[in-house]
Amino acid sequence: MAMTARQRARVSLYVQAGIFVVAMAALILATDWKTVTDNVFNFGKIGPMFPDIILIGLKNTLIYTFLGFIVGLSGGLLLALMKLSTFPLYRWIATGYIEFFRGIPALLVFIAFGYGVPLAFGVQWSVTVVVMVSLGMVAAAYIAETLRAGLQAVPKGQMEAARSLGMPMWRSMVTIVIPQAFRIVLPPLTNEVILLTKDSSLIYVLGLTASQYELTKFGRDGISSLGAGLTPLLVAGAFYLVVTIPLSLLARKFESRSARTKR
């Protein structure tokens, strides 16, 4: 009783669906729902988190992300241009920077700028500055590579056309090449913002005052103060999604738009 290819494919699909259903059922039966409800889905007790988790936490997460992105974007553009420079020293510096900051955990950068730099240089940076610098310097490394690819994706003829009209090098870059590069990298750049949004949580390693709390810190605080188990973290996670999912959709929209037209 040989089966045709189509029959085999259908049977295979049924088997896979069956395995999935059995696994889910086993998971549901094995779960201690009382404990789960008390510790993860205990939404009755999270009232005190509001409205501060939105007014302070979400607001601070957005501010930290924005500041980090501004530093990252400016630094990234500078590094990308250095990496494409004809002057070897610039290329080496940019390459060294990018490899270093992409290669170490962002958490270490936060610790370095939060504790190391104040100790070493006797300066006391505010939390905002630490976030801006730490997040920005890590982001710059990633954004630099994205922008470099974007700048290289602009056809060489664009620069030649601009130069042949008498525009100096930097003017051609600023007016003609960089605007086109940004259009090309808009989707990956949006993804960088998503990564930054999540990385802004690393600020928890620093001592924060209540008004400096961001989403994750609110979640962690809630765990110890509300007696609702991990539920506050679930709430904090939900707020991250409120930010990141629209950004994801935005990136996809940019992508389909740039696929349609080069404008």
Add this chain to the structure above:
Amino acid sequence: MNDVVIPSRNHTGPVHAAGVSIKDLRKSYGSNEVLKGISLDVAPGAVVCLIGPSGSGKSTLLRCVNLLEQPNEGTIHVGGFEATDLDVDIDKMRRKVGMVFQQFNLFPHLNALRNCTIAQTKVLKRSQAAADKVAQANLDRVGLGHLADRFPDQLSGGQQQRVAIARALSMDPELMLFDEPTSALDPETVGDVLSVMRNLAKEGMTMLVVTHEMGFAREVADRVVFMDGGVVVEEGVAERVISNPTQGRTKEFLKRVLDPTHIEISE
């Protein structure tokens, strides 16, 4: 055939046209020498067509004139500038030299009008209003005044190339370089571009044109220069070179270009 001054025709209309004088120009990429000592003079207001097989160095020669390629040896004078002088103000010189590319190279993020105004405002420091006026006049000149607000991707290849010509003209150049301006076009749009170029020649613009359009060269050019293997093989009055070439390589090339379906049977 070196140092032949190519004479200008009698032109009407006041145009500041610049001449070009190229002497013993050499250009290599690594060990590959693509220009092996080229000398060529173009009088103000003259139209010269560069023809020859691909890889003959004609595009490289053209790109040396506005320094998109840096020559290794020799001199180029353009208008009042010595392009090969290391201290030359490249950007100032390029303002006088318009360039039209095979691939148009319009700026895709700007509409046709802005393509024609961006360098005027940023380089010549014209006001936006003044630049708009010049741009609109030049778009009208190439027959596309009504499409000034279109973006490049909304224009056909031939229309894009005419906008590219208007863009170059908006800088009031004294010399126009054309690098195979019709090679990337659909056959039905070639004529529009050539007729714009023909008008430009009539107005007395100095033009250096790399082209495979023999009909255009014969009709519009004062002189035709045939290049092969990085040297000028033959040059002279357009009609004479195309109809009656004296050099074997020129004859062979023209036969292939003018009658591409002709099959030579050799053993």
